[in-house]
Structure formats: structure tokens, C-alpha cells
Amino acid sequence: MAIEFTKYHGLGNDFILIDNRSSLTPVITPEKAVKLCDRHFGIGADGVIFALPGQNGTDYTMRIFNSDGSEPEMCGNGIRCLAVFLTELEGVSRTKDFYTIHTLAGTITPQLTDDGQVKVDMGQPRLLAQEIPTTLAPTDSKVINVPLEVADHTWNVTCVSMGNPHCITFVNDVAAIPLESIGPKFEHHSVFPQRTNTEFIEIVNRNYLKMRVWERGAGITLACGTGACASLVAGVLNDKCDRAATIELPGGELEIEWSEVDNKIYMTGPAERVFAGKF
């Protein structure tokens, strides 16, 4: 059976999107997703995203497989891509400029803005150790600036869940971080029972941060939306940045705001269609 797909990216964090609106079961297995994501023998992507029917009153459901076949709870760049993909699928019958999307991290709401970007209500960050999850602190404590031994070095980390786990470290120079070698050591550290995404952040000023990321299940990527949101929260918790900032990633910039009004995170950035095909 031939399956149609469309390739999208959000700041170079790239995904294979599949129209799965006729069933709540993904049309391909995690093992097949690994093959499709392979950059030499497949289409090449950081993950596969499925547009499924809505649940609990939402418009749609999003599921995603990382390039290693694991299933994360949420994907920030991916949900912007999904929002634009849905407009493509719905065509002229589209009647509104936002979607309610059921995810494993709860209901997320991406909105298409007039300038072609996508602004996403990412929900509230979760800060307790049991919510990350991590054993770095007692279950009902926050994990802020806590020492962690990785690769014979003590890193002070702050942990934030955006539905998926993030471990954030502030450094003087993100370019100097040997991501390829230490990323996997953070991801598989025994204090993270569900593994973790890892962000290294350089504070340029209180409204501009530089970030590099090692993603759980995908390795080095050019951008991570949930990671940018989690990093802004970590910056605020450590009094290193304001509640609204630009995050510069290798693939481009995201605007992130942590609202004092509703405690939610709002992420704004692009989503670009690359090409479509069949496999």
C-alpha cells in the first residue's frame, strides 16, 4: 500500500507528516518510522507525525515517533508543522485559524497568525521532580540549579517538563559544548527514568538566549520548541532572563513568553512545507 506524506520543518527540526484522520491507530509502526527517518536510506527526518481524529472534544490528535522509534508526549516545532499541514489537508473548507490538538501532554492550541507564523498555547510548565520525572530531588520539590555529575564534571541543572522532560544547564559559551559526546550521557543518566532532552543555554541578555539541544530519541537537532519553552522557564526560575525572550537555535529564532496571567507558555515561530511524496 502506498502511503502519502508531506515533509515539513520548523527551524530545521524536520518531520514526515502523515494524514491519519481515518483512524486513531498510526498507519505505520515505530520500526517503520525509524527507517523513514534515516537520512541515508530513508526520507530523512527527526520524527514522524500523525494527524489523527480528535479526542475529548478536540479537533485533532497528534502522535509522534522520534527518529529512534520512541514516542514522546509533545513536540513544539512539530505541532506548528501539524497546524500548517492541517490547513493543507482541509483546503478551502477550513473555517478557523486555530486548532485544539489532543496530545499525550494534554490539549495544545496552535494558532495561525497573519504574518504566516504559528503561535502555540503550550500549556503550563510542570516543575516538580515527579512530573519531570527525575530522582534529582524529592518527588514534590522543584529541581532548580541542582548539581549533577556527568562526564567527570559537575553541571548545575534545572528540570522542566513541557509534557516531555527537559534538563537545562546555563553555560558561558554554547558553541564550546561537546554535544555529540555528552548529550547521550545526560539523556541516559540514571536520574532520568524516562530519559531526558538536554538544553545548553547561553544568556546574551535578559531577553535573548542562545540554545543548543540534545534531544531524547533524536540526538542533535537544529531546534526544539518544547526545549526553548523549558529553557525560558529555567531562565526565569534562576533569575537569568525575563518572562519573554527570543531563543536563538542553530536553525533560527523562536519567541517564547511565560504569561503571568494564566501561567501558560506561548511559543511563536515558523513552519515550512518542504515537499510531498509517497512511500
Ligand SMILES: N[C@@H](CCC[C@H](N)C(=O)O)C(=O)O
Ligand atoms: N523537537 C521537539 C521535541 C520532540 C520530542 C523529544 N525528542 C522528546 O523525546 O521529548 C520539539 O520541537 O519540541
